[in-house]
Amino acid sequence: DAGVTQSPTHLIKTRGQHVTLRCSPISGHKSVSWYQQVLGQGPQFIFQYYEKEERGRGNFPDRFSARQFPNYSSELNVNALLLGDSALYLCASSLEQGALGYEQYFGPGTRLTVT
Amino acid sequence: AQSVTQLDSHVSVSEGTPVLLRCNYSSSYSPSLFWYVQHPNKGLQLLLKYTSAATLVKGINGFEAEFKKSETSFHLTKPSAHMSDAAEYFCVGGFKTIFGAGTRLFVKA
Numbered sequence: 468d469a470g471v472t473q474s475p476t477h478l479i480k481t482r483g484q485h486v487t488l489r490c491s492p493i494s495g496h497k498s499v500s501w502y503q504q505v506l507g508q509g510p511q512f513i514f515q516y517y518e519k520e521e522r523g524r525g526n527f528p529d530r531f532s533a534r535q536f537p538n539y540s541s542e543l544n545v546n547a548l549l550l551g552d553s554a555l556y557l558c559a560s561s562l563e564q565g566a567l568g569y570e571q572y573f574g575p576g577t578r579l580t581v582t
Numbered sequence: 583a584q585s586v587t588q589l590d591s592h593v594s595v596s597e598g599t600p601v602l603l604r605c606n607y608s609s610s611y612s613p614s615l616f617w618y619v620q621h622p623n624k625g626l627q628l629l630l631k632y633t634s635a636a637t638l639v640k641g642i643n644g645f646e647a648e649f650k651k652s653e654t655s656f657h658l659t660k661p662s663a664h665m666s667d668a669a670e671y672f673c674v675g676g677f678k679t680i681f682g683a684g685t686r687l688f689v690k691a
Contacts, residue, residue: 471625500679509672509681510626523679557626570616571679573626 469493471574473558479580480548488543488577492560498522499541500571501533502557510557516541517563545579553581584609586675588682596690601645601660603685605673608654614676615656617647620684621669629671632656643667663689 472491480486492499498517502510515523516535530546539560545552555578559571589604607613617629630641637649647658656673668689673682 502679502681509684511681512679515679559626570628570631572628573618575625 471558471560471572473556473574473577475577476575477578477580479582481582482548482550484548485544485546486548486579488545488556488558488579490541490543490558490560490574492539492541492558493572496560496562496572497539498561498563498569499535499539500559500561501541501543502559503527503552504555504557504576506554513543548581550581553579555579584613584675584680586615586673586680586682588671588673588685590685591683592686592688594688594690595663597665598662601658601663601667601687603658603671603673603687605656605658605682606654607656607673607675609675615647615649616674616676617641617645617656617658618672618674619669620672626672629658631676633676663687665689665691 474489500515501513504510512525513527514533519535533543535541555576557576558574561569561571563569585608587606595601615632618626619629620626629645630639632639632649640646645660647656649656670684670686672684
């Protein structure tokens with residue numbers, strides 16, 4: 468079975484632009500979470516979606532938004548990009564909602580560079 | 583507030599010697615805890631997880647971790663390091679999926 472896939476692999480954007488990152492979960496997984504990993508730091512939780520509803524949100528500004536589609540794939544949108552948004556964006560899927568022992572499976576990430 | 587603290591940012595061992603990566607947590611209830619490994623330019627891979635079934639948890643690649651409630655610790659160990667173990671390791675609290683800051687493991691030949 469295919470693992471979690473993310474697209475694109477790399478992306479370069481200019482300050483003020485917006486970006487859309489995409490994630491396809493493992494087949495059968497209904498929960499998708501997004502994380503931001505700045506170079507040299509651990510991933511920071513951005514969003515969790517389960518059955519197309521937002522179930523958790525981290526401490527990120529409203530410029531960050533996401534959605535989950537009926538096929539459980541997900542998009543992360545970031546508006547008005549700042550230099551500080553440069554990071555590796557990770558998507559993870561799990562069978563159920565997280566936080567209660569359901570391990571998450573991570574994709575390879577999208578490397579976003581904002582210039 | 584719930585938190586996960588990795589006590590060492592870097593650990594260096596010689597090949598064939600034991601590995602100890604330390605993690606403390608704080609939680610008002612018994613947490614779910616995980617260890618993930620991240621090799622350069624690769625995704626995060628689950629090593630093992632604790633969900634209260636057993637305090638000593640065995641994972642992949644010879645790693646194991648022991649949950650000690652009295653010490654609020656979940657340290658990761660391996661009896662004998664291999665060069666391929668060199669990577670970044672993250673302790674993760676299942677409550678709201680909180681990642682520790684990571685420990686970079688270096689393995690010397």
